[in-house]
Amino acid sequence: MSIFAKIIAREIPADIVFEDDVCLAFRDIAPKAPVHILVIPKKPIVSLADLTEEDQAAMGRCVVVASIVAKQEGLDNGYRLVVNSGADGGQEVPHLHFHLLGGRKMSWPPG
Numbered sequence: 001m002s003i004f005a006k007i008i009a010r011e012i013p014a015d016i017v018f019e020d021d022v023c024l025a026f027r028d029i030a031p032k033a034p035v036h037i038l039v040i041p042k043k044p045i046v047s048l049a050d051l052t053e054e055d056q057a058a059m060g061r062c063v064v065v066a067s068i069v070a071k072q073e074g075l076d077n078g079y080r081l082v083v084n085s086g087a088d089g090g091q092e093v094p095h096l097h098f099h100l101l102g103g104r105k106m107s108w109p110p111g
Helices: 003-008 053-072
Strands: 016-019 023-027 035-041 079-082 098-102
Touching: 003 023, 003 035, 016 053, 023 053, 035 053, 053 079, 053 098
Parallel strands: none
Antiparallel strands: 016 023, 023 035, 035 098, 079 098
């Protein structure tokens, strides 16, 4: 069971900023920006590479939730939404998640 599955099950505490029946959003414990929130599907999907057609609605919901949370956090000047997929993509937790980053000017390329 991944750490995110444990957060969903409330076995591990998290600073939750949004929840519905499809997604959960919480503050990253090692933030890379003044605002760093993770948006995850409650369904245990390992990575983008594991998506199927049946996941389309949940992924769309996660992106909409990221937008809702960005508004809640006052990120009116912009933000970045990042998904890492697989080891070479920088994914550290085997549960698909979106990084919502904001509160400062983002640079390019990201890394």
